[in-house]
Amino acid sequence: xNRNHGExxxxxxxxxxxxxxxxxxxxxxxxxxxYALEICGPRYQGEYRAxxxxxxxxxxxxxxxxxxxxxxxxxTEVDTWAGRGGFGSKLLADHGIAAIVYGGxxxxxxxxxxxxxxxxxxxxxxxxLAVKDFEATTKYRFDPKFETGGTFGVNYATIGGRIIAFNxxxxxxxxxxxxxxxxxxxxxxYLKQFNEETIKTxxxxxxxxxxxxxxxxxxxxxxxxxxxxxxxxxxxxIFDQRAAEMLNKKADSSxxxxxxxxxxxxxxxDCLDTGVLTPDDLGxxxxxxxxxxxxxxxxxxxxxxxLGCELIDAILEKRGMIDFSEGVRKWGRRxxxxxxxxxxxSLVYTAHGRKGWMVPNQYWTPGxxxxxxxxxxxxxxxxxEFYPPRKxxxxxxxxLKKELVMDNAGVCRFHRGWAEEMIPAAFDxxxxxxxxxxxxxxxxxxxINSRNAGVYWESERxxxxxxxxxxxxxxxxxxxxxxxxxxAQSFAQDPQETALTFWFEMRKGIDESLRDFM
Numbered sequence: 240x241n242r243n244h245g246e247x248x249x250x251x252x253x254x255x256x257x258x259x260x261x262x263x264x265x266x267x268x269x270x271x272x273x274y275a276l277e278i279c280g281p282r283y284q285g286e287y288r289a290x291x292x293x294x295x296x297x298x299x300x301x302x303x304x305x306x307x308x309x310x311x312x313x314x315t316e317v318d319t320w321a322g323r324g325g326f327g328s329k330l331l332a333d334h335g336i337a338a339i340v341y342g343g344x345x346x347x348x349x350x351x352x353x354x355x356x357x358x359x360x361x362x363x364x365x366x367x368l369a370v371k372d373f374e375a376t377t378k379y380r381f382d383p384k385f386e387t388g389g390t391f392g393v394n395y396a397t398i399g400g401r402i403i404a405f406n407x408x409x410x411x412x413x414x415x416x417x418x419x420x421x422x423x424x425x426x427x428x429y430l431k432q433f434n435e436e437t438i439k440t441x442x443x444x445x446x447x448x449x450x451x452x453x454x455x456x457x458x459x460x461x462x463x464x465x466x467x468x469x470x471x472x473x474x475x476x477i478f479d480q481r482a483a484e485m486l487n488k489k490a491d492s493s494x495x496x497x498x499x500x501x502x503x504x505x506x507x508x509d510c511l512d513t514g515v516l517t518p519d520d521l522g523x524x525x526x527x528x529x530x531x532x533x534x535x536x537x538x539x540x541x542x543x544x545x546l547g548c549e550l551i552d553a554i555l556e557k558r559g560m561i562d563f564s565e566g567v568r569k570w571g572r573r574x575x576x577x578x579x580x581x582x583x584x585s586l587v588y589t590a591h592g593r594k595g596w597m598v599p600n601q602y603w604t605p606g607x608x609x610x611x612x613x614x615x616x617x618x619x620x621x622x623x624e625f626y627p628p629r630k631x632x633x634x635x636x637x638x639l640k641k642e643l644v645m646d647n648a649g650v651c652r653f654h655r656g657w658a659e660e661m662i663p664a665a666f667d668x669x670x671x672x673x674x675x676x677x678x679x680x681x682x683x684x685x686x687i688n689s690r691n692a693g694v695y696w697e698s699e700r701x702x703x704x705x706x707x708x709x710x711x712x713x714x715x716x717x718x719x720x721x722x723x724x725x726x727a728q729s730f731a732q733d734p735q736e737t738a739l740t741f742w743f744e745m746r747k748g749i750d751e752s753l754r755d756f757m
Contacts, residue, residue: 242343243284253278257337261294267492268293268305268327272314275338280312287342288447289314292327293494296337298555299563300594301499302327305491308447317444317455318462322496323597323615350669359664364657369451375656376452380443387434389443389456390465395430400715401603401623404473405529406509407587407700410603410707414715420531424478428536432480437463452653461488469601470501475508475543476529478536482544489548493555498615502598503554503567504547506586511546515580522558523549568596568697583698589614590694605705609635610693610746617652618642625712627722628741632748639753640684647680681755688753695742702738706730 241249255274263270271291280287288309295302303322307314321327330336350356357367364371373380381388385396400417402425403409409417436442436458444455456463461484471477471486490500508527510516518524525546528539553561560577563570568590571583588596589608597615599607606620609632619635620626626634641659642652648666650658667673696702709727712718729737 240339240341240343241279241282241287242345243282244344246346248343249282255337257297257331258294260337265492268494269314269318269492271338272305272307275340276309276312276314279340280309283340283342285342285344287340289338289340290321291338291494292331293492294555295494295500296327296331298557299495300325300328300566301496301503301563302331302494303496304330305494315444316457316460316462317446318491319446319455320491320497322498324613325496325499327494327496350665355668356665359661359668360657363661363664371657372654373451376450376454376653379452379454379653381438387430387438389437389454389463391433391456391463391468392430392438394465394469395425395433398425400711402473403469403601403603405476405531406474406505406585407704408509408529410704414711416531424534424536425473429472429478429480429483433458433463436480446651448651450651452651454653458484466601467491467497467501470498470505470598471547472501474501474505474601475547476505476527476534477540477543477547478534479540482537482540485541486544486547489551493551495551498600499598500551500554502587503563504550506567506582507550508543508546509585510582513585515578515582516560516574520560521550522553522556522561525549566594566596569594581699585700586698587700587704588698589701590697592692592694595692603704603708603711605708605741605745606631606635608696608701608704609749610691610695610742611635611639611749612687612691612693613639614693616642625709625718625720625723627726628744629748632745632750633752634748635745636684636688636749636752639687640680643680643684644677647683678755685753685755688749689756691749693746696738702734705738705741706734 243249260271260274261267264273268291271293272289275289275291288306290304290306292302292304302325303320304327305318305320307318353368360366360368360371378393379389382393385393387393387396399421400414402417402421404420409420437456442457443453444457445453446455467487468483471490472483477483477486487497490497507521511518511526512529518526523546527546528542553559554563560574571586574582588598590596600621602621604621604623609619611619618639620631620638644662645652645655645658648662650662663673663677666676709723709730713723713727726741
């Protein structure tokens with residue numbers, strides 16, 4: 240797609256053999272990106288960019304879409320992703336498109352009057368835009384309170400006993416065990432490596448936009464974000480940067496949604512460790528090393544990363560029993576019929592409709608498993624506080640609307656510290672329709688929810704995830720809340736019935752808050 244002045248957009252479809260391109264150069268999605276830029280890049284006069292998919296797009300329903308800023312005609316190593324929701328699978332498997340190059344000259348200039356914008360911010364915050372934005376993006380750049388930065392650094396520095404590892408098995412551990420793991424495996428090794436290699440060297444970049452957050456933390460060719468390096472890190476029994484880099488790069492070049500594939504790999508490793516599935520079942524040569532008592536941070540992390548890479552190849556090549564073309568949820572049901580084992584009980588996921596599923600964002604909180612219409616992004620409350628389920632549903636609904644305010648305006652959520660409030664104000668100042676914008680957002684959120692096909696938790700570990708969260712808040716954080724006591728005791732007495740009630744109470748809060756289509 241290319242606009243070369245004027246109003247016409249040049250469109251051309253170029254037939255390719257994706258399998259041949261995926262074998263070239265940087266392999267997979269990266270090779271496809273490089274090929275597209277090489278073929279089409281010289282045609283552009285203005286700025287341009289490309290997006291691409293990898294072989295995962297033809298092997299499963301959870302492939303992502305890769306993009307990266309372009310410099311001197313080549314993609315930089317600061318890759319960005321539209322990962323959640325399987326857009327890569329849709330793009331190639333359903334629409335036959337493996338890459339898109341887009342850009343050129345623009346007709347309308349963006350609003351760029353900094354003086355006017357500063358006047359808005361000074362009226363609201365008594366600060367200029369740049370100062371407020373610098374303050375709002377502290378976590379993503381560098382937070383002196385924790386002497387680290389980025390989602391990886393700050394999240395791991397502060398997570399403490401809420402650490403999730405070994406396919407969520409840590410939710411069953413004592414607080415002392417979790418804190419010991421966090422201290423020895425994370426703070427003194429995994430996070431320490433990151434701080435020394437990335438933070439101290441200031442290896443940081445933007446997504447391609449001029450931005451104070453410089454949120455893209457790197458170590459050479461490896462970009463370090465919390466959630467990919469969590470699901471393909473501690474969740475898989477990996478606590479060493481070298482091992483995590485190997486597995487993350489394998490998943491990225493293959494074109495997977497990193498969070499989803501990490502959750503799936505951890506689940507498959509869990510099945511191998513418990514023996515409900517064998518290496519032959521999954522087309523691999525080994526089992527994971529998940530013994531916490533004897534765990535070797537370097538050797539066992541490397542072993543588990545190698546197993547993760549084998550499992551990725553097994554998914555791509557459909558080895559053994561693996562065939563994720565219709566998703567892991569449907570595959571799990573098929574395995575149950577064959578082996579009479581409920582393997583889905585150890586997968587933590589939200590279910591949608593007949594086949595839809597989503598590995599949750601990596602925060603130990605009930606909002607991560609809320610029955611929202613769209614999950615996997617941040618259209619829900621992911622804070623660590625306890626709220627009664629109906630109230631939690633209402634808060635999730637409000638979070639959806641706030642996120643849509645930013646998404647629909649094209650503003651990155653890392654600037655939400657001011658963007659949620661100032662975007663409507665900017666619309667009002669520039670177009671005199673700020674209230675109309677908020678009203679349209681509310682209607683859009685309600686329409687999205689009218690197609691909410693959320694399904695009650697199918698996995699036993701989903702239920703345990705919520706129950707153990709409540710127990711921890713009650714016994715570790717010592718929260719004195721009658722509602723918390725009620726729900727914790729109810730789960731202890733009858734977890735199945737209580738989980739059902741908890742889920743539907745959340746759904747009530749969501750539905751009653753999103754009714755602006757009336």
